[in-house]
Amino acid sequence: xxxxxxxxxxxxxxxxxxxxxxxxxxxxxxxxxxxxxxxxxxxxxxxxxxxxxxxxxxxxxxxxxxxxxxxxxxxxxxxxxxxxxxxxxxxxxxxxxxxxxxxxxxxxxxxxxxxxxxxxxxxxxxxxxxxxxxxxxxxxxxxxxxxxxxxxxxxxxxxxxxxxxxxxxxxxxxxxxxxxxxxxxxxxxxxxxxxxxxxxxxxxxxxxxxxxxxxxxxxxxxxxxxxxxxxxxxxxxxxxxxxxxxxxxxxxxxxxxxxxxxxxxxxxxxxxxxxxxxxxxxxxxxxxxxxxxxxxxxxxxxxxxxxxxxxxxxxxxxxxxxxxxxxxxxxxxxxxxxxxxxxxxxxxxxxxxxxxxxxxxxxxxxxxxxxxxxxxxxxxxxxxxxxxxxxxxxxxxxxxxxxxxxxxxxxxxxxxxxxxxxxxxxxxxxxxxxxxxxxxxxxxxxxxxxxxxxxxxxxxx
Amino acid sequence: xxxxxxxxxxxxxxxxxxxxxxxxxxxxxxxxxxxxxxxxxxxxxxxxxxxxxxxxxxxxxxxxxxxxxxxxxxxxxxxxxxxxxxxxxxxxxxxxxxxxxxxxxxxxxxxxxxxxxxxxxxxxxxxxxxxxxxxxxxxxxxxxxxxxxxxxxxxxxxxxxxxxxxxxxxxxxxxxxxxxxxxxxxxxxxxxxxxxxxxxxxxxxxxxxxxxxxxxxxxxxxxxxxxxxxxxxxxxxxxxxxxxxxxxxxxxxxxxxxxxxxxxxxxxxxxxxxxxxxxxxxxxxxxxxxxxxxxxxxxxxxxxxxxxxxxxxxxxxxxxxxxxxxxxxxxxxxxxxxxxxxxxxxxxxxxxxxxxxxxxxxxxxxxxxx
Numbered sequence: 163x164x165x166x167x168x169x170x171x172x173x174x175x176x177x178x179x180x181x182x183x184x185x186x187x188x189x190x191x192x193x194x195x196x197x198x199x200x201x202x203x204x205x206x207x208x209x210x211x212x213x214x215x216x217x218x219x220x221x222x223x224x225x226x227x228x229x230x231x232x233x234x235x236x237x238x239x240x241x242x243x244x245x246x247x248x249x250x251x252x253x254x255x256x257x258x259x260x261x262x263x264x265x266x267x268x269x270x271x272x273x274x275x276x277x278x279x280x281x282x283x284x285x286x287x288x289x290x291x292x293x294x295x296x297x298x299x300x301x302x303x304x305x306x307x308x309x310x311x312x313x314x315x316x317x318x319x320x321x322x323x324x325x326x327x328x329x330x331x332x333x334x335x336x337x338x339x340x341x342x343x344x345x346x347x348x349x350x351x352x353x354x355x356x357x358x359x360x361x362x363x364x365x366x367x368x369x370x371x372x373x374x375x376x377x378x379x380x381x382x383x384x385x386x387x388x389x390x391x392x393x394x395x396x397x398x399x400x401x402x403x404x405x406x407x408x409x410x411x412x413x414x415x416x417x418x419x420x421x422x423x424x425x426x427x428x429x430x431x432x433x434x435x436x437x438x439x440x441x442x443x444x445x446x447x448x449x450x451x452x453x454x455x456x457x458x459x460x461x462x463x464x465x466x467x468x469x470x471x472x473x474x475x476x477x478x479x480x481x482x483x484x485x486x487x488x489x490x491x492x493x494x495x496x497x498x499x500x501x502x503x504x505x506x507x508x509x510x511x512x513x514x515x516x517x518x519x520x521x522x523x524x525x526x527x528x529x530x531x532x533x534x535x536x537x538x539x540x541x542x543x544x545x546x547x548x549x550x551x552x553x554x555x556x557x558x559x560x561x562x563x564x565x566x567x568x569x570x571x572x573x574x575x576x577x578x579x580x581x582x583x584x585x586x587x588x589x590x591x592x593x594x595x596x597x598x599x600x601x602x603x604x605x606x607x608x609x610x611x612x613x614x615x616x617x618x619x620x621x622x623x
Numbered sequence: 624x625x626x627x628x629x630x631x632x633x634x635x636x637x638x639x640x641x642x643x644x645x646x647x648x649x650x651x652x653x654x655x656x657x658x659x660x661x662x663x664x665x666x667x668x669x670x671x672x673x674x675x676x677x678x679x680x681x682x683x684x685x686x687x688x689x690x691x692x693x694x695x696x697x698x699x700x701x702x703x704x705x706x707x708x709x710x711x712x713x714x715x716x717x718x719x720x721x722x723x724x725x726x727x728x729x730x731x732x733x734x735x736x737x738x739x740x741x742x743x744x745x746x747x748x749x750x751x752x753x754x755x756x757x758x759x760x761x762x763x764x765x766x767x768x769x770x771x772x773x774x775x776x777x778x779x780x781x782x783x784x785x786x787x788x789x790x791x792x793x794x795x796x797x798x799x800x801x802x803x804x805x806x807x808x809x810x811x812x813x814x815x816x817x818x819x820x821x822x823x824x825x826x827x828x829x830x831x832x833x834x835x836x837x838x839x840x841x842x843x844x845x846x847x848x849x850x851x852x853x854x855x856x857x858x859x860x861x862x863x864x865x866x867x868x869x870x871x872x873x874x875x876x877x878x879x880x881x882x883x884x885x886x887x888x889x890x891x892x893x894x895x896x897x898x899x900x901x902x903x904x905x906x907x908x909x910x911x912x913x914x915x916x917x918x919x920x921x922x923x924x925x926x927x928x929x930x931x932x933x934x935x936x937x938x939x940x941x942x943x944x945x946x947x948x949x950x951x952x953x954x955x956x957x958x959x960x961x962x963x964x965x966x967x968x969x970x971x972x973x974x975x976x977x978x979x980x981x982x983x984x985x986x987x988x989x990x991x992x993x
Binding site (some may be wrong): 202253265266267268269270271272273274287310357458459460482483484486487488489490493494496497498501502532534535536537538539540541544545547570572573 | 627658659666678679703704705713720723724749750768793810837838839840841842844867869870871897898915916917918920921941942960964965967968979981982993
């Protein structure tokens with residue numbers, strides 16, 4: 163078992179990543195006009211301030227980090243700079259109306275099943291575009307988890323539902339940001355594209371410390387005032403940053419180095435993002451891409467997600483809301499699913515065409531599925547006992563189904579998989595040996611995922 | 624002189640389960656369909672009760688049997704998915720049904736034969752939402768998720784016209800009493816009136832209040848269309864949605880002048896019971912209405928025509944989705960749900976095993992006056 167050594171090693175490692183990426187991107191990045199200030203929800207100052215707090219907390223001694231260097235030395239992390247696309251369907255997508263249809267059965271609902279590009283695998287007729295990408299996808303139809311409440315289930319699923327050891331585990335995005343860092347892009351390692359407002363979601367990081375929180379782009383908009391004011395010249399800006407660095411260096415002489423390194427990490431990350439205003443400019447989206455992804459909110463956000471991956475962001479999470487269909491589930495899915503289908507299929511197709519699926523792990527899931535029985539409001543309620551998710555990309559076998567439900571979809575037949583199994587599997591797919599590395603939470607060794615779970619070998623390439 | 628000393632007789636115990644005070648509607652029988660249902664109608668002769676189910680079957684019961692036994696008759700076979708479109712012709716023993724897989728079928732509902740007289744598998748590309756039969760029984764109108772309104776020769780099943788123009792899922796169709804005009808309504812709250820003979824759009828009514836585009840979803844829409852018996856008014860039902868996803872809102876009925884398209888009334892029939900699922904005319908023109916939606920528990924109500932406040936209502940019948948008036952006018956069948964239909968649904972047995980029984984749709988036979 164490899165144990166990480168100290169927090170400062172991780173921070174130093176992260177800073178090294180930023181320094182490299184800064185050099186990489188300084189030569190070729192183009193700036194673009196951004197949206198009007200009124201459209202922005204998060205200021206650059208707020209981002210820096212939030213991250214500064216994160217850095218301070220991370221190095222304050224109360225929280226530990228995985229020692230990336232030690233992990234690399236041990237061979238636990240086999241390859242560098244893998245990426246993740248994490249599509250979060252908030253509220254609970256119905257497995258019947260998506261990946262595990264049971265047409266013409268008691269609980270099957272009104273929709274038909276259609277064939278896919280993989281003979282023998284059928285999905286709901288609401289997923290015609292994704293059906294054509296099935297050879298790139300893997301369906302896990304044997305999900306059986308424990309929480310049927312949104313308030314707790316969202317966190318439990320995204321934190322991998324490990325054994326309770328009195329600590330708050332990181333969301334998968336924070337864990338991956340911690341392990342894989344920024345990569346050569348120098349961009350924030352964990353970004354979230356979501357409807358509504360943006361901000362810095364430090365809570366995602368749990369015991370890793372808010373440095374590994376999610377930078378959320380509300381409605382796909384960049385942080386407010388992302389670009390440097392025109393009144394500040396490049397020379398002045400360089401002078402200011404030089405002054406900051408000198409002050410930090412001087413401060414570091416008489417203090418612990420970790421806060422300074424963390425602050426540098428945060429500033430460098432923010433400065434890299436400042437150079438990439440072009441990512442947010444929808445004028446850069448081609449008409450063909452807009453049509454393929456769909457003109458709606460989710461389509462735009464998924465297209466931005468692809469741009470973020472192309473730019474090198476390590477972990478890109480795209481959230482879709484509106485899936486908690488206790489009432490009118492079938493009209494709801496009939497309306498919302500095509501928008502999901504179009505965008506999801508388009509990004510899978512694009513990642514495959516660009517060869518990016520070899521390095522990008524793709525995950526799409528909810529906090530649970532929906533009930534087999536159809537309630538009095540013609541809806542489906544929460545159901546963690548038998549549901550589906552879809553995954554693909556680096557390290558994952560493609561064009562298969564793993565696990566299955568019974569004829570009516572009420573239970574998993576055969577092996578049941580909890581989210582802990584998937585966390586082990588996804589870590590393995592990223593080259594992280596989750597059985598061989600531990601978190602070191604201030605001296606407290608913590609497994610990366612649930613002790614009793616294991617990687618699903620059938621799912622691994 | 625009457626004998627004032629005679630012992631007072633206790634009031635006769637009402638038959639069945641009262642839904643209100645003495646003299647108000649009473650449930651006199653319950654037809655247990657065992658399945659969940661989408662729609663139910665009495666035949667014009669009153670001898671049959673038919674219902675479209677969620678498992679691809681059209682169920683039938685003998686409504687004329689003694690003691691309200693409602694014995695089940697052989698189910699009509701051949702459909703798939705949900706059968707939410709179900710209407711009888713006024714004459715000729717004809718029943719027409721449509722399913723969520725797009726199939727349209729015609730049946731002799733009184734026959735022992737359980738195969739259709741004719742059937743069209745792809746009447747619509749996707750969910751066939753509604754079927755209406757013209758008053759003379761010669762023409763059918765259907766609509767569906769493909770945004771198209773189709774007209775059919777009722778005798779042969781041959782398509783006679785395809786009316787296009789809706790830009791989203793079409794939910795319902797209704798003929799005027801003279802059969803000259805057809806109304807169709809869609810998810811966006813658009814109502815179109817078509818000239819049935821000329822196959823041309825005649826007019827468009829705005830019921831967009833019944834729909835909202837919320838983030839990813841468009842919700843609500845025109846869920847019910849009914850011309851009044853004199854054909855002068857068009858009732859447009861649905862909900863005024865407050866949100867997308869888990870839709871909540873007030874069950875709402877808009878009343879339009881059928882000739883001018885001018886809206887004359889907006890009736891909010893409830894707060895909380897989201898959708899008007901069904902409305903049928905009683906003899907004399909009163910309305911029997913059923914409502915249901917999250918988070919309400921559903922409601923069955925009787926209204927004087929055009930009045931917002933019902934003269935009778937009950938929430939004792941859980942989550943009502945359909946109502947059909949027996950031709951004699953004294954009874955209705957209310958299609959409801961079993962109690963406690965929400966939640967996980969798994970039943971744990973004492974021995975540690977578990978089962979998953981699911982829900983069902985009881986058909987409550989309601990005597991309107993006891």
